[in-house]
Amino acid sequence: MTQQTDWRFPLASRWVLAAALVVLPLLTVQSVRLGHQVLLRLEGLSTAATDNMQWVMSQAEVEHLKLEAAVHAVREGADLPHLRRRFDIYYSRIATIVESPLFEELRQSATGGALLRELSGRLDRMAELIDVSDEQLLQNIPLVETELITNGDEVRELALFGVVIQVEGTKAKRLKLFSILSQLAWVVLGLFVVLAITALMLARMYRRGRLLAEDRSRAASRMEAMIASSLDAILVVDREGRILAFNGAAEAIFGYSSAEAIGQKMQNLIIPPHLREAHDRGMKRFLESGETRVIGAGRVQLEGLRKSGEVFPVELSLSISQTGQDMVFVSFLRDISDRMAAEEELRTARDDALAGERAKANLLTVMSHEMRTPLTGVLGAIDLLEDTEPSHEQARYLQAMRVSGELLLHHVNDVLQLSRLEAGVDPEKIRVFDLQELVEGLLESQQAMALSRGIDLSLHCSLGASSVVAGRPRAIQQALLNLIANALKFTKEGAVSVDIQRIGETHQVEFQVADTGPGIPEEDQQRIFEDFTMLDASYRRGNEGTGLGLAITRRIVLAMDGQISCESEVGEGSLFTMSIPLPMATAPLDMPDSAAHPQSGSSAVLIVEDNDINRLLLEQMLVQQGQDVTSAAGGLEAVEAAEQGSFDLILMDISMPEVDGIEAIRRIRERKLAEGTDIVALTAHAAPEDHARILKAGFAEVITKPISKRERADLIARRAGKTPALADEPTNENIVQFFEALGPERARGFLVTFCQDV
Template sequence: MESKRSYMPIKVLFGYLALVALVVIVGWFLYSENAIYNKLEDKIAFEKTKILKVSKLFSNVYKTESLARKTIQNNSEKDFKSYLTETDSLRSRIDTLKQIVTTDYQKVLLDSVTYLLSEKTDNIRQLKTIKNKAEDEVSVNTAIDEITKMEFKLRKLELEDFTRSPNDLGSYQRNVLQKYVDYLNQNIPDDSTNTLTKQASDSILANSKKLLSDVKQKAEKKKESLNFEENKLLKNEIAISEQLRKVLRIIEREIIINSIKNNSLKEKSLKKVNEIVTASAIIGLLLTVVFSIIIVSDYSKSQLYKKQLEIANFKTKNLLKSREQLISTVSHDLKTPLSTIVGYSELLGNSDVNTKQSYFIKNIKNSSEYITQLVQDLLDFSQIEAGKITIEKVPFSLSEIIDEVAKSIQTVYKQKNIDLIINIDEKLNSKIVGDPFRLKQILSNIIGNAYKFTEQGFIRISAYIVEENDFFAINIEDSGIGIEKKNQKLVFEEFAQANENIEKQYGGTGLGLAICQKIISILGGKLNLESTFGEGSTFKIKLPLLFDTSAILPDRGQQEIILNSEKLTFIVLDDDINLLNLTTTVLKQQKHQVLSFTHAAQALETIRNTDFDFIITDIQMPKIDGFLFVKKLKNETNSFFNNQPIIAITGRTDLDFSTYTNAGFSTVINKPYSPKILLETIQKVLNKTITHEDNIIKTEEQVSSKNYSLETLKEFLGNDAESAKEFIRSFIENTKLNLKALENAVQERNIAEINSLAHRIAPMFRQIQSDEIGTILKKLEQNDLENSNLESLYSALKSKIDLLFDTLKREIL
């Protein structure tokens, strides 16, 4: 099932990769086409620019033609100059267009246009010259008319008498006319009467007319020649203009063809882009559908597998629970007969027995001790696996613990020739805070193994501070048999030995080091092994270091509440791990022995085989509450319970004091309570001076108007700031877990679970006098919640708790 499920993320990954690849490919194609499209756009814009310039050329050509016709018609020098100016402008435009055309053919055509313009200009000049010559004929005709007029009057003549503008005549006409005028003026009589004879006058006029007629005939012949040349030049002018327009039309047509071609390529590019987008959309849709089907299919399978896994997990939990119950039951059932066997073995050993019987008794005793250790290891391992192991934080002397454990084991193996060497750093002579019971358990296992697997040589135990005073280390080195490198990891596994001969030769369950490693991990430390086969082993323990500041600077208030000097054994029972730790800490600070439990069943089982002096129990607990616990305690047939004092601790205020005393309790303490009240109450119970007025109802005077108060918490922890911080961290973490469970219960509207969880959470908030949160929790503890707005109550509770925790983290942590 696991191998099948592992394919689902791979398929999802491939699906995303396929889509990413599609996006990249499509993006690349679109980018390429976009580049081509932009180039085409630039080309089209460029061709449009050329078309615009060609159109302007056409406009200039038409303008020059207009000026040319005007020049020819008027034979005006001004119009001709305007024509020349426009022609120069046209040439300049042609040169500009030549710089942007793309083909040599277009450049050749533009050169042709320039050439035709030059030819046209020359042609107009020739036409202008012919026009001037044609005007000479007009002057001759005018001269004849003037002579006719002079038949009536003779006088001194001037050129102006024959033509209005002598300077505009051609040189030939002006010379002929000037000679004629001179001739006439020579024949004018110089007498006073200024008269000629009729015969002389007729002779002069006749000769003049004849001379001018000859000139006229020559002029007419020349006119015919000029008309022929003029017509020829006009046709040439028309041909040049037509040719010029034709060349420009060819250029324009070629540019338009290029534009059309570019537009066609542009349309093809757009069509290709559209095809790419459409194809990619279709492929993307198909990929999405395919991978959606695959993912949905895999999700359905994963849901099926999840359901199967949940069923398997449920069965596994039941099996583990059954195993735990089996181990607990078997261990309990074994402990009683084992105690009997051990006891009778000792009695037999102390009686008069022979050597053979003594040998039998010794074997029985050794086997009993082995089974007892096995049972204890199984119980420890089961508790660790179930997460039921409790860790205490109390002050203790590390050097005393090491010395006590090492020397007690040394006495067991006194027959072996082994030197015990203990080196403890002077810095560790001060008391430290931790769990001495668990440390003893760890050291007993490891030092015991060192003695077990060492026949001679030494065992060296060293303790020192590491990592800037944050941790302390304990190294246990022996000169024993050592462990092969390939088997070194096996020693930390459950029911495993370094090799198969170990159990036969030395015995052992294979649980000791596994339990040690798990406990050290729970304590926040590490356990490492260095060993050389045949030379020895070194186990290195590293644990967090916290010095006991209260031992250095004892608090005056704490000293005042030390009431009883007798060292007692207390059974403390509370389902709230935070309050359980507080109560345990106070009692251990008074040097009492404390056995703490979160479940009543565990407490009852331990009580059967443990001598104790005092019981402190919570009232509202799951499965077995305080009243049922006392009832079961008194109904036991064994003689383990001899009416020892029992104090009830409760947050309930609806029960009368007599309810508790009638149930068998010595007195009752209402939550929240202070260490002073707890110790005073214990002292009064021991002195048998407890009265109804002495019960904890007095603690109501402790309630403060503040949002919270840590004074009683500090009293519990001996004003140890570091312990307070650690406790608050634990309190915050446990509360968050309970809040999550409460949220689920609210969503499911499980009233019984809501009541139970609210009761579990409430005491600690009352203990730190957080009244607003306590009020909400009190509402959630009530049974009539069916019609309540649970969601709003939970929301208000969580909001206030989050605000409180933020304050605690900021001000305390």
């Protein structure tokens, strides 16, 4: 799994850096502002300004004294210019104090303001006394002296008060400057901290940037190696269709070098001509509307074009990589020529296997038909011969013939049933039936064999409140019969017990068949359920069979969602256990007497059979049962007979030359002949698909050859509504009557054919 690298800076660090970058300008502006204020305060506290103020104040007092000395020195008119000059200088000193910004604080104070107003008023009065003619000035000298006396004290007081004001102002300015300097110190400290944090974050970013750059370099190298070593062709194409990247696998698959491919139009290079128009339409549709079909659709099977001009199958996966307005298409292409060839081989093998299965099924169908047809004649002839009162020796021979014929039929049925079970075909539907009654009847049918072999065959049922269940009675009967017959076959003397019980309150019913036979070795206890498995397959084996009985039983049980197992001890016997889900059910209502006991009497039956022996034997057997029988040797004769006469039941073979049974019933129903009459298929075809096809054609029922006397009687009762006369003792018909009915030559020919079939 590829590990994805997180290229982003951590969220907390990004927030800290953003905050620092916001605070840093604010602190810088504040530090500049405070620094400017410090400069202004320092300028206000500079020595030059302070000295200038003190000098002006002291000069004002000095000039007052000089003016006072000049006034006292006046004797004559020649002294007046000196006086006026001293007054002008003094006046300028006082004017400076009144107007200069240095003395703003002095002027704003109550005491200082009052002193300045007094000085200004006296100065104005003195100016009026001095700014006169020399004669008048000489006369005003006493008045000027009087003004100067009071003025001197006020000038001195103003100078002292100015010093006090200056000291206090300087102190306040120093405190203000200290406050500003303190604020500036905190701002500078904060600025230093923020700068330190910013520097730290930048250092971390730089270090992380280097790590990320190294990671990206490594990732790029890995990606480059992956692309170079990829078995799939990788193409990077821009939105105009030009190839931007072409890896080594692409070179090997398409036959172009990277230098040849890069910069070329992809559709002109590797897309077959018959697909280029569709490719152009798809690209145009995507760029205009964003609609995608192949892009992001996973693996898509298309065709590619090699440099040699060969068109070959490819598997394509297409995705988009977009950064801002830059969009590229990344294509992964795989040459699937070998896979397609392998799939074609698999399809060919599958088709061959299916053909083999069909051939096997056809073979089984044909063999079933071809074997059942003569078996029908053999067993039918045996039925007729047994009714001719044969001698004891003849009866033994007939019994041997019947056993061999029925054994052969049993083997055919086993093979066909195995084929049906392998195909998963189970035509039997779930029905409600009495399980105990079914099992008791089954054991009763096997008692004769058990007695003949000196075996005690017993049954014990424990089915709870009710023995009526819902299941497949025929399948259960066959599976249980196979186990019982198997136990009887391998047990020379002793006992065979059948135990049936319901497991608690569940749906599971357990069937156990135990015998005292030779037992089965442990290593063979699973193998006996395999097809065609016989533990003694030598030429001297003592029991005949196909080795399919237990295999069929296992398949039957599994088809009913059941389980089967075997436990055995060599020399002690065997125990076979079947567990099958059979839920309890409500017994169906009894049928009315009229339905349960059909009317006795003769029925008009039409037999359609192309095999002369089978047709004759079936005709004779039905005549012996008291039926009015008409025969037809093929489908065409059957249609003509249905048109000319009325029948209670039609028994029709399927495989017949020219017009077969399917075509014959189609013509009969199409021409509305034999309406209301059941047409039953009597055929040697035993495959389920054949039965389904026959029933679909319109037949009321399908009976597989050969058919026993009891089955014939049941069929007539169900389909013709008449109960045939079944005598317990043989009828008076004999072999002589057989020859008389057919004629010597024809009867002899049938018997020769019969012997050949046997």
